[in-house]
Each structure stands twice: as structure tokens, then as C-alpha cells.
Amino acid sequence: MSIIHADRITKVFNPRGKGAVTALSELSLDVREGEIFGLLGPNGAGKTTFIKVLLEIVTATSGTAEMLGAPIGSAAAKARVGYLPENHKYPDFLTGAQVLRYFSKLGGLPSDKREARVADRLKLVGMEQWDKTKIRKYSKGMMQRIGLAQALINDPQLVILDEPTDGVDPLGRKEIRDMLQRLRDQGKTVFLNSHLLSEVELICDRVAILNKGRLIRMGTVKELTTQENTYRIGVRGEVTEELRLNWEATRVSVREENGELVCALPDVAALNAVIDQLRAAGLLITSVAEKRQSLEDMFIDVISREDAK
């Protein structure tokens, strides 16, 4: 089941003026129930605009979208969504607990459940000791934690987080990652915008990459980071000059990298042929695996190629 379904969403800011900016262009994507979905892209790619369209903070110029089976912007959809915006600004004259109470009221949480829920969420984000402290005294990391608690206050089915680990120390980031994975284990869907690709790689089931408002790649982390027909072969023994010359003559791309052979081959049959040649030369095969890039390398590669077009 799609928790978010966007169909050809376009957003143009200032469409009639000279400075018309296309923030989103015909963007279609689906986010499935119970997954952690990461939306990546360079600054200005349209990631935050897409979230704002989903919550009707900005109105789409064209296209349609649904969230949790209801039209975007509807109270029915919003009642089941928790949102942590980037650079959120909470009323600094309230304490952490008061902030959660206020937003729980706006979320429609019944008063008989409120106090227990506030206490529970404060505990969840490790802020129970700071519940009576005014927000203005909070550090950036504490603000981020209280923001997360606010996003979760109404026990949402879908959690949308825009840079949730921004300003949080490594230990806090690990806690947030664990929390998001627990949410997924509970059947919740998490939609994540983040610049920290290493983190996205660690927790996201699927990712989409936006550039200049357009969707350029989407898939599981494995799908996106696996380099097609490129393999790593672990060997024990010296690669002979004869082998190298043979590969060069047959135009087989094999290079050494970190003690392994990296082969870019046309198909699996070619891989087997290379393995046979290695064995025939007396080398021992210790491992064979598809070559994968880090998400960060893949991201830089994809964006560079797009920008070069």
C-alpha cells in the first residue's frame, strides 16, 4: 500500500513574474507502508518543497498527491502525520513539556491521554529531565530532540523528518537512527530528508534522488549502489604479466584495488572466464562479489553526470 502517492507534481514559484523558479518538475513517487524512505538531493533540489506540497504549506502548481489514502492537505491525512521541519522554531517562552502539550492539542489528542503521552515522548527522546526548562535555554541538539518528540506526539502513522540529525552529536544521531528503526518495526512509515548520506545508507530501505526539481534515481540502497557487471575478486597469489596482456588484448577491464581485482565485464559468462584464467594461472580465489559504491559516491557520480548534461 502507498502511504504517499505523488503524481506529476510541479511547483513553480512566482510563475507570472520574471523570476519564475521551477522547484519541482513532474515529480512522481510512491512511498510504501512500513519503510524508511530517504529523499536526497543537493541544496535547492526541491526536497523541502516536496514535503511542503505534501502538507499543503505550499500549493502545487499542477499534479495530484495522496497521503495515507486521503488527499494531501486534508485534516484526515494531517491527523496521522508527524512532521519535523528543517530550522524549526518553537515558541521559546514555553518549556519542552508545554510545547508538546500545545502541539498535541492542535493534533487533536484527547485531554485524558495528553499528560501520559507527553511524559512518554519526552522519555523517548531522552528529554525528561528538561521538561520544565524553557526552550530558549535548549542547545541545538536538545531542540532537535524536542522537535522529534513533537513530531511523534500524536502517534502518527507517517513521520516526515527534514534533516532530523542536524546539530545532533554522533551519539545522539545513533539514538535517532535507532528510534527511526524502532518506528519502522512498529509498522510506521518514515520519510526522511537528509544531507548525511552515510546515515541514509544505514537506515533507509529505499531512496530517491532529486536534482533541480526532477526525480533522477529511485530504488533500494542496494540497487542504487551496486555497479552493474562490476565485480570484486579476491585472489591469493601474483597476477602474471601474461594474464594482464591477455586481458588487455581481449579488452577485459581488470584493475587492482585494495588487494582485490576489480573487473568491469559485459556479463556473468565473462566473469567466469576471468575466474577460469586466474585459476589456470595458479591463483586461489578467496571471494567474488558485486562491486558496490557508497551511497555518497553514487550520489556525487549521479549529480555530476546530471549537471554535466
Added chain:
Amino acid sequence: MKLMALIEFTFREGLARKTIIGFAVISTFFLVIGIIAALLIPTVIETGNPQAGVTTIDITNNTQVIWQVQAALTGFINFAALVLSIFATASILPNTMEKGSIDLLLSKPVSRMEILLGKILGSLLIVVVNVAYFIVGMWLIVGLRTGEWNPSFLGVTISITYTYIVLFAPMLVIGIASHSSALTIIVLYVFIFLISPILESREAIIQLAQSDIAKTVLDTLYYILPKPDALGSVSYDLVMHQSLDWMPVWSSGLFAVAMYGLAAWQFRRKDF
């Protein structure tokens, strides 16, 4: 529940930003002056001189004099309350619309109209509480000193609040368009202290200018725009138990309705 939460939050915001407290401190200062004046000024006044004969006036038996005092107070309160109310509440909507704040509000299952209404009613509550505090305080001082309990003087709370409601409408329009509380305050003050008095004395200007175009322009502006000065005169007439001129009330009301409609339209379609 959601609307109540928004109203309560707006009131708390006013408290936190010290605007309500500042308002209350100024009101208390003038109430203390009122108490001192009530204690020092005798209720029996002698006028005239020994040669011509001395007339003794007992204020407590002269409701007209008491009403005059209250009407004079009304003029001052009307002026001070509007200046302070605008200052106290002009930042409420621009603050709400700041990035990071409005996103959070709009992500909740609350309609934009509820948010706007919550801000309007919250601002109104700030003003009503402060104006009522001052008016009721003055009413008690005058009543306790003279024994004259003029109920119409309490009605000034309503007329001042009404004037504020009228002026809050263009404040919303400017605030939504500009996101600037400073600009909102400047425009409103220019209107109250410059444009409105000019339009009130348009007859004299027209006589001086002797121009049909000037007459048409000034008359049109007068009838279209709100009339804080004329509404102040309505407060005066109310206290003096005189018949009220309803034209400034309904024409200003129409202007406010149009402005609230425009503000609602702006707020509904705005991208944040």
C-alpha cells in the same frame, strides 16, 4: 479545542513578550493618578468671586459634570488604548508566519482559517482584558468618589474594542503581505495620526482648496476608510447619553469586513 489552544497560545505569547504586562503597567499608572486625583480634588467646588457672588457646585449631585469628566477620560483612553493595542498585537501574525513556526502549525490538522481566527481572537483577548481593566478601574474610582455609576462609561470598552477590531483588519492584510510588524505599526500610526484627522477635517480643506476633485477624493476616502476619530466621538456620545451617529460605525464595519475577507483570502492561498 484546537481554536481554544490557538487563542490561549496567542494570549500567552502576548504575556511572554511583555506587551500585556507593559499595557497593564501603563494602565495601572494612570489608575493610580486617577485615585490620587479623586482623593485630592474636592467634590464641592466654589466658582465665581466674593464681589459677584460665589456659586457652590456639589459634583456628586451633578451627573452632567461627572459625565463630562468621564467623556474627557474617554478621549484619552481611546487614544492611548488604540496606540498600545496596535503596538502590542502588530507582531503576532508576522511572528506566526516565520519560517519554522508556520510550517509546524500548517502540518497539524488545523485549517488556515482556524489559525487566522485563533490569532485574531487571541489578539482581541489581549486588548479586551487591558481596556476592560482600565475602564472598569476608572469607573470604580469615579463611582466610589462621586456615587455616580454611569453604565455607559463601561460601554466604552465595547466601542474601543470595536475600533480596534476595525483597525486590526488592515493590520492583518499588511502583516500577511509584508511579514513585517514594523511596517504594520508605521502604516497604522500614519493612518491614525495623519490620514484620519485630515479626512475628519475634510470640510475645511475643501473650503480652502475650492476644488471639486479634492472634494470627491476626500469624501470618497472618508467614506471608504475606517474612522477612528469619529468612532472616538461615538464613545463620547455614549458616555454623555447623547444620541449616537451610526454612520462611522457601519461604514468602518463594512471596511473591516472587506479587509478581513481580503486577509482570509491572502492567508489561504499564501505559500510559506
